[in-house]
Amino acid sequence: MSNSVVFYGLAGIAVLSAALMVTRRRAMQSAACLAVTLLATAGIFLQLQSRILFGMQILLFAGAIVALFVTVMKRLHLDGMPQGKQFVRRIGTLMLIVVVLGGETALMIWSVRKRPVARLLAFGSSAAAKIAPDARAVMRSLFGSYLLAFEIAVVLLVVAVVGAVVMTKQKAGRGDALD
Amino acid sequence: MLSIEHYFFLSFALFLLGVTGVVMRRNALVVLMSVELILNAVNINLAACSRWFGDASGQAVAILLVVVAIAEAVVGLAIIAAVFRGRDAKSGDEKELLSW
Numbered sequence: 001m002s003n004s005v006v007f008y009g010l011a012g013i014a015v016l017s018a019a020l021m022v023t024r025r026r027a028m029q030s031a032a033c034l035a036v037t038l039l040a041t042a043g044i045f046l047q048l049q050s051r052i053l054f055g056m057q058i059l060l061f062a063g064a065i066v067a068l069f070v071t072v073m074k075r076l077h078l079d080g081m082p083q084g085k086q087f088v089r090r091i092g093t094l095m096l097i098v099v100v101l102g103g104e105t106a107l108m109i110w111s112v113r114k115r116p117v118a119r120l121l122a123f124g125s126s127a128a129a130k131i132a133p134d135a136r137a138v139m140r141s142l143f144g145s146y147l148l149a150f151e152i153a154v155v156l157l158v159v160a161v162v163g164a165v166v167m168t169k170q171k172a173g174r175g176d177a178l179d
Numbered sequence: 180m181l182s183i184e185h186y187f188f189l190s191f192a193l194f195l196l197g198v199t200g201v202v203m204r205r206n207a208l209v210v211l212m213s214v215e216l217i218l219n220a221v222n223i224n225l226a227a228c229s230r231w232f233g234d235a236s237g238q239a240v241a242i243l244l245v246v247v248a249i250a251e252a253v254v255g256l257a258i259i260a261a262v263f264r265g266r267d268a269k270s271g272d273e274k275e276l277l278s279w
Contacts, residue, residue, distance in 0.1 A: 030208075030212055037219070048230045050229065065252045069256070088203050088204075146240070156250050
């Protein structure tokens with residue numbers, strides 16, 4: 001019972017602040033709303049008993065990425081009140097995406113409901129619930145069957161960081177901006 | 180009682196809001212933030228399925244997704260920084276550069 005109260009509270013906060021993030025005019029307000037959404041998602045990870053994702057969510061998503069956004073915004077003075085239109089009218093594209101995603105979600109729910117064993121395993125029921133995978137199992141999986149994907153992700157991160165340094169590097173004689 | 184559908188619907192709502200931001204916003208920074216929101220929604224789905232099926236693979240893939248999200252943010256912000264270097268973004272020429 002309290003489980004679903006926590007879920008609905010966190011989900012409500014996440015969806016509401018995500019909607020605010022999309023609709024705010026100022027980029028700084030959007031960044032604040034994004035941080036709230038990511039923290040609410042961290043709570044949902046904790047409720048799903050995945051502590052490792054909870055930690056990564058707070059440290060990396062809500063911490064590092066939002067701080068990076070805010071730093072770049074402040075450095076480049078992009079946090080002022082923007083002028084002119086903020087939205088592009090692409091209702092047709094959006095409707096297409098809504099239909100495709102809605103169909104996909106319906107298919108997913110249908111395929112889960114079709115499994116009678118899985119249906120018994122509602123999250124709250126202690127009798128039937130499977131044991132949640134702990135950090136040891138996650139790491140075993142990550143460094144076992146997903147080792148190649150992990151290495152590729154590491155290479156991707158190194159390439160991204162080197163590329164970012166090269167792109168933002170100041171040319172000789174130009175002493176402006178990112179000091 | 181909570182079931183996996185609740186998490187599917189939450190993930191669907193967040194993904195849709197992120198897609199709305201990517202498709203309809205003109206500000207490049209907010210577009211990047213919306214991409215982060217999309218990746219976050221996928222992570223919720225993966226974590227819920229991992230818990231549901233008692234399999235650690237979902238969380239392992241979610242960790243890889245976090246790494247990809249960070250790489251995306253780094254490269255995207257570097258591009259924005261390279262475009263806007265030394266330029267006052269509040270001046271009139273931002274309109275063309277921030278839109279797409």
